[in-house]
Amino acid sequence: MSSFGTGILSGTKHLVVAALVASGLGLLVFGPRAGDKLPKNCVIVDYWEKWTGDEETGMRQIVDDFNSTVGNEKHIYVRYLSTSAIEQKTLVSIAAGVPPDVAGLYNQNIPQFSALDSLEPLDDLAAEHGITAKTYKKVFWDECHYDSHLYGLVSTAFDLALYYNKEIFRRCAPELESRGLDPQHAPRTIAELDAYAKALDRIDPSGQIVLAGYLPTEPGWFINYTCIWFGGSWWNGARQKFTFTDPGVVRAYQWIQSYSRRLGPKAVAEFQSGFGTIDSPQNPFLAPTVAMVQQGTFFAHLINHLKPSMDGQWGAAPFPSYDPKLRDVTYCNCDVLVIPRGAKHKSEAFEFIAFVNRQDEMEKLANYHCKISPLAKVSEGFLAHHNNPYIRVFDNLAASPNAHPTELVPILPEVNDELINFIQRLQLQQVTPEEGLRQVQTRLQQKYDQFMEDQRERRR
Amino acid sequence: MRGLVFLSPWLIGFFAFTLVPIALSLYYSFCDYSLLQPPLFKGLNNYRLLAQDPVFWKVVLNTAIYALMALPLGMIVALGVAMLLNLKIRGLSIYRTIIFLPSLVPAVASAMLWLWLFNTKLGLINTALRGVGVANPPGWLTDVHWAMPALVLMSVWGIGNTVIIYLAGLQDVPRELYEAANIDGATTLRKIWHVTLPLISPVIFFNLIMGIIGTLQVFAVPYIMTSGGPARSTYFYTMYLYDNAFNYLKMGYASAMAWIQLLIVLALTALAAWSGKRWVHYQGN
Numbered sequence: 001m002s003s004f005g006t007g008i009l010s011g012t013k014h015l016v017v018a019a020l021v022a023s024g025l026g027l028l029v030f031g032p033r034a035g036d037k038l039p040k041n042c043v044i045v046d047y048w049e050k051w052t053g054d055e056e057t058g059m060r061q062i063v064d065d066f067n068s069t070v071g072n073e074k075h076i077y078v079r080y081l082s083t084s085a086i087e088q089k090t091l092v093s094i095a096a097g098v099p100p101d102v103a104g105l106y107n108q109n110i111p112q113f114s115a116l117d118s119l120e121p122l123d124d125l126a127a128e129h130g131i132t133a134k135t136y137k138k139v140f141w142d143e144c145h146y147d148s149h150l151y152g153l154v155s156t157a158f159d160l161a162l163y164y165n166k167e168i169f170r171r172c173a174p175e176l177e178s179r180g181l182d183p184q185h186a187p188r189t190i191a192e193l194d195a196y197a198k199a200l201d202r203i204d205p206s207g208q209i210v211l212a213g214y215l216p217t218e219p220g221w222f223i224n225y226t227c228i229w230f231g232g233s234w235w236n237g238a239r240q241k242f243t244f245t246d247p248g249v250v251r252a253y254q255w256i257q258s259y260s261r262r263l264g265p266k267a268v269a270e271f272q273s274g275f276g277t278i279d280s281p282q283n284p285f286l287a288p289t290v291a292m293v294q295q296g297t298f299f300a301h302l303i304n305h306l307k308p309s310m311d312g313q314w315g316a317a318p319f320p321s322y323d324p325k326l327r328d329v330t331y332c333n334c335d336v337l338v339i340p341r342g343a344k345h346k347s348e349a350f351e352f353i354a355f356v357n358r359q360d361e362m363e364k365l366a367n368y369h370c371k372i373s374p375l376a377k378v379s380e381g382f383l384a385h386h387n388n389p390y391i392r393v394f395d396n397l398a399a400s401p402n403a404h405p406t407e408l409v410p411i412l413p414e415v416n417d418e419l420i421n422f423i424q425r426l427q428l429q430q431v432t433p434e435e436g437l438r439q440v441q442t443r444l445q446q447k448y449d450q451f452m453e454d455q456r457e458r459r460r
Numbered sequence: 461m462r463g464l465v466f467l468s469p470w471l472i473g474f475f476a477f478t479l480v481p482i483a484l485s486l487y488y489s490f491c492d493y494s495l496l497q498p499p500l501f502k503g504l505n506n507y508r509l510l511a512q513d514p515v516f517w518k519v520v521l522n523t524a525i526y527a528l529m530a531l532p533l534g535m536i537v538a539l540g541v542a543m544l545l546n547l548k549i550r551g552l553s554i555y556r557t558i559i560f561l562p563s564l565v566p567a568v569a570s571a572m573l574w575l576w577l578f579n580t581k582l583g584l585i586n587t588a589l590r591g592v593g594v595a596n597p598p599g600w601l602t603d604v605h606w607a608m609p610a611l612v613l614m615s616v617w618g619i620g621n622t623v624i625i626y627l628a629g630l631q632d633v634p635r636e637l638y639e640a641a642n643i644d645g646a647t648t649l650r651k652i653w654h655v656t657l658p659l660i661s662p663v664i665f666f667n668l669i670m671g672i673i674g675t676l677q678v679f680a681v682p683y684i685m686t687s688g689g690p691a692r693s694t695y696f697y698t699m700y701l702y703d704n705a706f707n708y709l710k711m712g713y714a715s716a717m718a719w720i721q722l723l724i725v726l727a728l729t730a731l732a733a734w735s736g737k738r739w740v741h742y743q744g745n
Contacts, residue, residue, distance in 0.1 A: 269603070341496075443514075
């Protein structure tokens with residue numbers, strides 16, 4: 001190579017090295033810094049939570065409230081960390097012996113984690129803080145227990161109702177009235193819901209669904225609990241037996257299958273493939289391509305945020321039941337704060353959990369998340385100024401004796417997956433509800449019995 | 461001694477991160493183990509339960525069908541593309557880059573892309589099919605009969621690595637052999653059958669082994685695209701293994717599945733190696 005070429009190469013090399021050094025220095029000087037400046041002489045409580053976006057903002061506000069009040073007095077500082085895959089990370093951290101002091105899990109994790117001895121029971125700590133069954137709506141107190149012990153307390157809670165599009169009802173008033181249905185009200189029984197759905201369905205000449213009155217699988221997140229509106233239950237906790245062949249459960253799945261049979265499995269699949277996600281304006285209720293959906297309290301926030309033009313054009317009512325005498329049935333779900341086994345600062349962690357469960361803080365957080373309060377006492381101000389205009393409907397449902405919690409089964413992830421597969425087979429008309437439920441019953445009972453036998457063997 | 465000290469960083473890493481975990485996983489396969497409680501020795505219970513588990517047999521069948529479809533298709537298409545890329549034409553480097561680019565796309569990103577391509581209502585594939593007169597295009601990922609073929613088709617998109625390896629093998633074939641074949645009046649097909657394939661047979665063998673291992677371990681793409689549905693028609697072995705380990709917290713059961721998978725892969729590799737004695741020709745032999 002010529003001396004000129006060598007010179008250029010050497011110059012380029014020096015330039016690259018200089019650029020790298022400058023970038024490194026720049027990062028050191030101007031680059032990102034560690035988050036919280038931790039206060040001295042405080043117990044640091046590590047709190048891992050799944051939330052991001054607006055939900056994270058809400059919870060961070062509560063954390064700040066704690067740190068500036070109770071935390072300040074008692075020298076406790078809560079360090080919030082937002083993390084994805086919260087269940088797997090909590091699991092691995094517990095196994096490794098380095099768990100956070102507080103983890104924000106889902107209520108369905110309580111039976112699974114506590115059956116495997118990975119959560120601290122909170123009965124004594126709760127009693128010390130005056131937290132009892134009377135503090136909560138019964139359904140949420142039940143959600144936090146497994147095997148008669150308290151393993152978590154609620155952070156946010158919601159329940160389910162029927163959201164309906166009043167504008168579509170008005171537009172289709174003649175069809176509804178011709179079938180003896182009231183366009184001013186939501187359906188009050190399952191039979192009425194089916195009648196409304198049929199009246200509102202719009203199919204184009206090629207057989208494609210343009211508008212669906214209702215689809216049990218949209219969104220289908222809570223479809224595993226459909227049986228409660230049919231007076232059934234698939235779990236008998238007292239006998240520790242699955243009851244998938246319960247007549248109410250069979251009726252529920254017959255009803256679910258009837259929709260895909262009526263509309264056609266391929267047509268339904270194609271129709272649903274065009275839906276956007278829940279948090280997009282192409283959400284089928286917002287688009288609108290579905291007139292009625294079963295959803296949680298928080299759904300109002302998405303309507304207000306993504307389609308404010310729908311203000312006043314939608315309503316929420318108790319989801320109808322099969323038997324008209326079965327009233328105010330709902331499924332309740334919540335996020336929970338737990339103390340993992342091996343946490344270093346249990347009593348300090350519980351100070352924070354108890355703080356979140358104070359009425360004022362709980363209502364503040366519930367407002368941020370557009371959810372209900374799980375507490376027995378709810379202030380009039382919370383109900384009057386809530387972002388969900390139908391909050392009283394949801395609150396009354398959660399306080400109803402027919403409010404249903406998540407089933408406390410330690411193999412719940414397997415139950416959920418089996419039921420998802422079963423529902424897909426139902427939709428595709430591959431199996432009858434009776435036969436499919438018998439298969440699910442046999443398989444899951446075997447798994448549950450094996451799990452319990454292994455646990456008994458450990459305790460011998 | 462000095463040699464051992466020199467090797468010690470690698471040895472420590474090998475023991476700590478490979479050998480010990482493998483040995484532990486073998487032990488756990490005989491235990492009930494959730495990661496959260498100490499392992500409880502149960503003998504062959506996990507293996508017995510697997511034999512009776514209908515979902516286990518379903519995922520074995522699904523994985524076998526996927527491998528039987530994706531592996532030959534991938535190898536044939538990759539070889540065909542490599543042969544085309546071995547021709548002396550203008551813009552060859554551009555074509556090679558285009559063929560290789562999809563294999564650089566991360567699995568999650570390509571899964572999201574293909575999710576949209578296969579969308580029944582709005583996807584480009586069905587829009588194109590309707591455009592050419594197919595009134596009722598397949599449901600793809602929402603149809604039990606088409607979900608598996610959809611994943612197989614998608615796997616062909618990422619053949620870039622295989623093509624590069626074939627290309628290297630093709631470029632190693634001596635030109636004189638083709639010239640000699642030309643002189644003897646061989647057609648293109650005869651040249652491929654009697655010259656190209658035998659001489660690149662070691663490369664084919666390598667790709668076959670890698671393909672067997674890859675197709676039997678398929679996980680990320682179907683996990684994101686279909687989650688095993690519809691109705692477990694695309695539920696593969698490694699997905700069920702993952703669910704048992706990290707969702708159901710049955711590490712022992714998952715470990716047993718992992719060891720069975722290893723034995724299956726070893727058996728198929730041994731079968732391929734045994735059959736290779738008949739059709740793999742190494743230069744110099």
